[in-house]
Amino acid sequence: MMRLEDFKEARRVLKGILRDTSLVHSPYFSRTSGNNVYFKPENMQVTGAYKIRGAYYTISTLTDEERERGLITASAGNHAQGVAYAAQRAGVPATVVMPTTTPLIKVENTKNYGARVILHGSGFDDAAAKAEELAAGQGLTYIHPFNDLRVATGQGTISYEIFSDLPDVDIILVPIGGGGLASGVATLAKLLNPNVKVIGVEPEGAASMKASLEAGHIVTLPTAETIADGVAVKTPGDLCLPYLQKYLDGVITVPDEELVNCFLDMTEKHKMIVENAGLLTAAALYHLDCKDQNVVAILTGGNMDVITMASVIQHGLINRSRVFTFSVHLPDRPGELLNVASIVAQQNGNIIKLEHNQFVNINRQHGVELRVTLEAFGATHKRAILDSLQSRGYDAKEVGTSTVYDG
Numbered sequence: 001m002m003r004l005e006d007f008k009e010a011r012r013v014l015k016g017i018l019r020d021t022s023l024v025h026s027p028y029f030s031r032t033s034g035n036n037v038y039f040k041p042e043n044m045q046v047t048g049a050y051k052i053r054g055a056y057y058t059i060s061t062l063t064d065e066e067r068e069r070g071l072i073t074a075s076a077g078n079h080a081q082g083v084a085y086a087a088q089r090a091g092v093p094a095t096v097v098m099p100t101t102t103p104l105i106k107v108e109n110t111k112n113y114g115a116r117v118i119l120h121g122s123g124f125d126d127a128a129a130k131a132e133e134l135a136a137g138q139g140l141t142y143i144h145p146f147n148d149l150r151v152a153t154g155q156g157t158i159s160y161e162i163f164s165d166l167p168d169v170d171i172i173l174v175p176i177g178g179g180g181l182a183s184g185v186a187t188l189a190k191l192l193n194p195n196v197k198v199i200g201v202e203p204e205g206a207a208s209m210k211a212s213l214e215a216g217h218i219v220t221l222p223t224a225e226t227i228a229d230g231v232a233v234k235t236p237g238d239l240c241l242p243y244l245q246k247y248l249d250g251v252i253t254v255p256d257e258e259l260v261n262c263f264l265d266m267t268e269k270h271k272m273i274v275e276n277a278g279l280l281t282a283a284a285l286y287h288l289d290c291k292d293q294n295v296v297a298i299l300t301g302g303n304m305d306v307i308t309m310a311s312v313i314q315h316g317l318i319n320r321s322r323v324f325t326f327s328v329h330l331p332d333r334p335g336e337l338l339n340v341a342s343i344v345a346q347q348n349g350n351i352i353k354l355e356h357n358q359f360v361n362i363n364r365q366h367g368v369e370l371r372v373t374l375e376a377f378g379a380t381h382k383r384a385i386l387d388s389l390q391s392r393g394y395d396a397k398e399v400g401t402s403t404v405y406d407g
Contacts, residue, residue: 002187002243006153010057011160017056017089019046023165023296028269033285035295038166040158043274043302047081047109049230050155050300051145054180055082057154058143059090067092072140074098074131076124076229077106078301079145084113095140097131099123101229103305123224125234146178147237156184162296163192170293173281175300176200176209176251177231179240185298186247197249199288201280203228203256209236210251213244227256227312230277230301257319258283264316266299275304276312318401321379323352325401326386328394329367332358340370343392347385350375373401 023038030037042050059071071094073083080096087094094115098107101122111117120130128145135142144151158181162169172189176182186198202210206224218241224232262282266274274282281297288295317323330336337356344351355371376382382398389396 002149002153002156002184004188004191007156007160007188007191010053010154011157013057013060014053014154014157017046018053019044021045021161023162024270026270028265029282029285029297033288033295034291035171035285035288035293037285038169038294038296039270039282040162040296040298041272041274042158043272043278043299045301047078047085047113048301048303049078049081049278050158050181050298051075051078051082052085053082053157054148054151054154054184055079055143056086056089057157058148058150059083059086059092061150062141066141070095070138070140071143072097072131072135072138073143073145074124074128075145076127076232077102077110077303078230080106080110080115080117081113081303083143084110084115088114095131095134097127097134099127099229103229103303103308105305106303109303123232123234125224144237146180146233147239148180149239152180152184152187152240152243154184155181156188158298159185159188159192162189166294166296168294169196169296171197171199171288171290171295173199173201173252173284173295173297175231175277175280175298176202176236176244177206177233177277179209179237179244181298181300182209182248183237183240183243187243190247198247199284200244200248200251201284202251202253203231203259203277203280204253205256206232206234207251207253208233209241209244210253212236212241213248213251216245217241226276228259228275228277228280230275231280252284252287254280254283254287258286260312260316261319263312264320267313272299273302273304273309274299275301278302317375321376321382323373323375323401324382325371325373325399326389326396327369327371327399328389328396330370330394332368337370339392340372340389340394343388343394344372344374344385347381347388348377349381349385371399
């Protein structure tokens with residue numbers, strides 16, 4: 001069981017190990033969501049995620065014999081780094097099985113903490129099956145990333161810090177993958193204040209815990225399709241389920257597109273890099289059916305490779321109409337390209353890319369196609385640019401923007 005004395009012991013063990021991740025008030029998210037919003041920035045934690053809490057505490061509880069056998073775990077990245085770091089501190093060898101799709105930064109960071117990394121399978125569940133096979137075959141001690149109450153207890157220490165910084169918190173939003181973090185946070189939060197609401201958040205494409213809570217038993221999804229790789233879990237933890245059934249006040253699911261928009265907002269408004277899974281709670285702010293409440297959203301991690309970062313930013317700009325592409329057919333005569341560019345300039349649009357296709361028609365006299373990709377301030381500004389072109393006789397039509405900065 002997860003008891004108050006266990007959480008107290010975990011807090012004692014983690015003292016001096018954790019970084020200070022004090023709550024950050026967000027004027028922007030408060031204004032746009034209608035609540036008083038604070039972020040718990042675990043993306044700034046040791047190893048870049050909250051997972052160090054559960055990994056370090058669990059390893060501290062192992063017997064000498066369990067340590068001497070060596071450790072093994074499976075992870076999409078953040079738990080891997082937590083185990084690798086904690087094992088290095090304890091002087092214990094560690095093996096980590098990670099999906100082949102794991103972002104490179106998480107793989108390299110795990111290796112840099114001294115762990116042996118094995119890449120296997122297309123997702124967490126494949127990697128977990130391989131890790132369990134190796135644990136049984138080689139006698140290694142398996143540290144499960146979420147379906148272990150010691151791990152959940154370590155993760156739950158976040159609630160102590162939330163109440164310390166904001167005693168009158170009304171709602172805590174917590175991401176759910178396998179359920180370890182959510183069960184630990186919810187259990188301790190309710191032990192400290194039964195009136196606080198704890199709401200879990202999952203991506204629409206991998207809402208395995210929501211399905212399990214609705215069914216009353218563990219449900220395995222056929223797929224877990226989401227850009228939030230850190231919570232792409234098809235089968236959640238059966239040990240976590242009873243605690244969530246007892247203490248969780250609901251589950252919100254959000255589409256991937258909202259994570260893309262939140263990444264842009266978090267980067268621009270708070271200058272913080274938060275990975276897609278860590279942004280679930282920020283996206284969920286707009287799904288709360290309440291106003292003027294003190295809401296804490298846990299940002300779980302910030303381990304994101306730059307290629308993924310660039311892709312998410314690009315899609316966020318497109319979603320917000322801050323980058324768009326239009327196509328217009330022009331007579332094939334000198335000066336037409338300059339006329340279009342002048343109209344865009346008069347509307348303060350910033351051209352990123354031009355594609356002038358003289359071969360769109362067999363007979364060039366029938367016209368050429370010009371595709372223009374440009375930056376705008378948003379949907380209203382985009383509409384003004386297109387309307388201005390139309391008023392000057394250019395039948396400009398918005399087309400799909402597949403890429404922005406491709407050299």
